[in-house]
Amino acid sequence: MVFDADEKRNVESFRMLKNLFEMVHIDNMKILKALIYAKDDIQPLIDGSSKKRVRSSTISSSYVIYLMQDISHTSF
Amino acid sequence: MSNDELSILEQIYNESRPHEARLDSQYEVVWVPIVDRSVQSDAMKEKFESMQSSMPWYTVYHPSLIEKAVIRFMKEVWHFRNKPILVVLDPQGKVVSPNALHMMWIWGSSAFPFTSLREESLWRDETWRLELLVDGIDPVILNWVNSLYNQSKYTYIIRVLCV
Numbered sequence: 001m002v003f004d005a006d007e008k009r010n011v012e013s014f015r016m017l018k019n020l021f022e023m024v025h026i027d028n029m030k031i032l033k034a035l036i037y038a039k040d041d042i043q044p045l046i047d048g049s050s051k052k053r054v055r056s057s058t059i060s061s062s063y064v065i066y067l068m069q070d071i072s073h074t075s076f
Numbered sequence: 077m078s079n080d081e082l083s084i085l086e087q088i089y090n091e092s093r094p095h096e097a098r099l100d101s102q103y104e105v106v107w108v109p110i111v112d113r114s115v116q117s118d119a120m121k122e123k124f125e126s127m128q129s130s131m132p133w134y135t136v137y138h139p140s141l142i143e144k145a146v147i148r149f150m151k152e153v154w155h156f157r158n159k160p161i162l163v164v165l166d167p168q169g170k171v172v173s174p175n176a177l178h179m180m181w182i183w184g185s186s187a188f189p190f191t192s193l194r195e196e197s198l199w200r201d202e203t204w205r206l207e208l209l210v211d212g213i214d215p216v217i218l219n220w221v222n223s224l225y226n227q228s229k230y231t232y233i234i235r236v237l238c239v
Binding site: 011021025027028030031032035036037044046047048049051054059060064068069072073 | 085127136141149171
């Protein structure tokens with residue numbers, strides 16, 4: 001099978017993500033960052049109450065409820 | 077998820093915020109928008125922005141921050157398809173509920189932190205209350221309720237009986 005570099009990287013990221021969820025952590029920082037990309041220290045979230053951009057660490061000591069929604073196939 | 081369902085979720089969320097201090101640990105909702113990369117358009121961008129700005133909780137800044145591998149993980153491991161799901165992680169990043177949506181509809185924020193243990197205890201309390209309520213009416217109802225109490229698709233019926 002022939003993979004291009006992008007595909008190879010995706011397969012590797014997927015495998016790492018699976019491993020990460022099988023491990024026991026002392027906090028949720030690694031998981032939060034793996035799910036929502038935080039390259040170059042950008043602020044990946046918007047706080048709904050202030051509408052300001054924040055870092056993943058803002059929610060690091062909480063239970064996190066991910067509401068996943070496919071917006072391409074949702075009528076709005 | 078229809079607009080109605082979203083507004084119910086919003087109502088539960090807003091109602092639970094002031095009582096948060098009573099909980100052992102707080103919770104945050106994060107909206108994760110999944111966009112099919114083949115249908116990118118201005119209309120999609122507008123839809124995303126309008127949905128994002130209406131939400132009271134945290135939202136992902138842009139759909140492009142959700143990597144392909146993450147979407148694959150959500151589909152294969154969390155069984156995410158076209159319907160929205162609520163996945164709950166504890167403060168150590170462990171999945172405590174793979175889909176809390178039905179618990180949210182039935183119990184609202186009292187089901188927090190949406191673990192199956194919490195769900196069982198809520199049902200246990202509820203059947204006890206039902207015994208008081210239907211006692212003297214018809215023992216058949218009670219048997220009927222007891223046999224159903226663990227089956228979430230009947231939860232709505234039981235809920236109506238309680239009101």
